[in-house]
Amino acid sequence: MxxxxxxxxxxxxxxxxxxxxxxxxxxxxxxxxxxxxxxxxxxxxxxxxxxxxxxxxxxxxxxxxxxxxxxxxxxxxxxxxxxxxxxxxAAEFSGAVRLGVPHDLVAMLMPPILRVFRQAHPNVLVTLVSDTSKSLAAQLLDGEIDLTLLTESKLGARDHRLLTDRLVWVGAKGGDALSRRPLPVALGNETCAFRASAVQALTKAGIEWRAICQVGSLEPVFATLEADMAIAAFLSRTVPERLEVIDDGILPKLSQHLISLRTSPSGMSPVAQELARHIREGFDRRYT
Incomplete structure (x- = not known):
């Protein structure tokens, strides 16, 4: 042997x-x-x-x-x-940390990373705050959260790049909303990071469209898409299995966006620094 x-x-x-x-x-x-x-x-x-x-x-x-x-x-x-x-x-950490995560990233990308952090540091309380990127950036400046993930078109001065991903058009499986005119589009509210990209692409392509379901949370958007009432723009890595990506060439291509980690300008506690390390390493291992 x-x-x-x-x-x-x-x-x-x-x-x-x-x-x-x-x-x-x-x-x-x-x-x-x-x-x-x-x-x-x-x-x-x-x-x-x-x-x-x-x-x-x-x-x-x-x-x-x-x-x-x-x-x-x-x-x-x-x-x-x-x-x-x-x-x-790892040192023994305890305490609390407030983490901001945009709506579309919470369910699709964060659970495995947060699970590893919880297992490593069971005495740390992580409070998740889910909102749009623009709102989360403002909350970080106001000290309402300790660190946050953001989806942006360019990297800020205090950002750590986690992932680059492209926007894709998404709709119901086998649906025909994409062929209707005016094209029904589910847009986020005015602070949605993807709204401007979607509007710009459609306008440049000369496609007549109308807004459907202009809300900040994702569940109404998901319901609208599954009912084949509209299409929407999502990062390719955050498309849920119950929906499908619309083939390239049918609708205008969308821009790339960055997923970044931004920390407080006033500094971070050791607990927040440890969570930031787990997030960076988790993205490196799982998604890049």
Missing amino acids: SALQDIDVRLLRAFVAVADTGRMTTAARVVNLSQGAVSQQIKRLETLFDCLLFRRDADLMRLTREGERLMVRAQRLIALNDEIVGEMR
């Missing part, structure tokens, strides 16, 4: 970086190594598993079948490694 061998997590990080980017040079920047070092790490993994993990297709690196098998397990092992290191190094 052959002796068991340990897997160096650094090799897996290089492997995932190459798989995600498709290029050695880009992956090297992600893991902060030289291109040659990344290439050697991939070769070490292939030697360890006695198989090819990538196909070289022109200047792109594509996963082989064996590479696809490894990908999910590699991500799982890296996440477990980081979780253990984080928990063992």
Whole structure:
């Protein structure tokens, strides 16, 4: 029976970086190594598993079948490694922190990150404040919340970029609202971060439209879309399964937006700093 061998997590990080980017040079920047070092790490993994993990297709690196098998397990092992290191190094925090999160990000992106934080720091009370990005930015300045996520078209001076995502048109599965004229569009209220992008794209394309369901919360919007009464603009990563993305080319393309983390200009408590770290690392692991 052959002796068991340990897997160096650094090799897996290089492997995932190459798989995600498709290029050695880009992956090297992600893991902060030289291109040659990344290439050697991939070769070490292939030697360890006695198989090819990538196909070289022109200047792109594509996963082989064996590479696809490894990908999910590699991500799982890296996440477990980081979780253990984080928990063992973490100080014992207690207290309360007020976190702002835009309506569309609360349900789709935050639960797994907040769960990890709760498990690591059970004595910290996190109060979620959900509102539009514009309103949350104002509440942060007024000291009503300690830190907040924002969806914006450009990065602010105190923002930490978490994710770049594009807006997409969304409607009911199999619906025909997209073919009606004037086009019925569910818009957020005047402070909605996506409202201007949607209006600008439709106006530029010369499409006649009318506003339906101008509210700040998402549940009425979801109900309107599921009833095939209108379409709406969402970040591609926040589209719920009960709705579908409208194919490109049918309606005008929408702009990209940034998801950022903004902290209080007056400073943060240690508890808020720890939550901010969990959010940044959670987005890096799960969504970027």
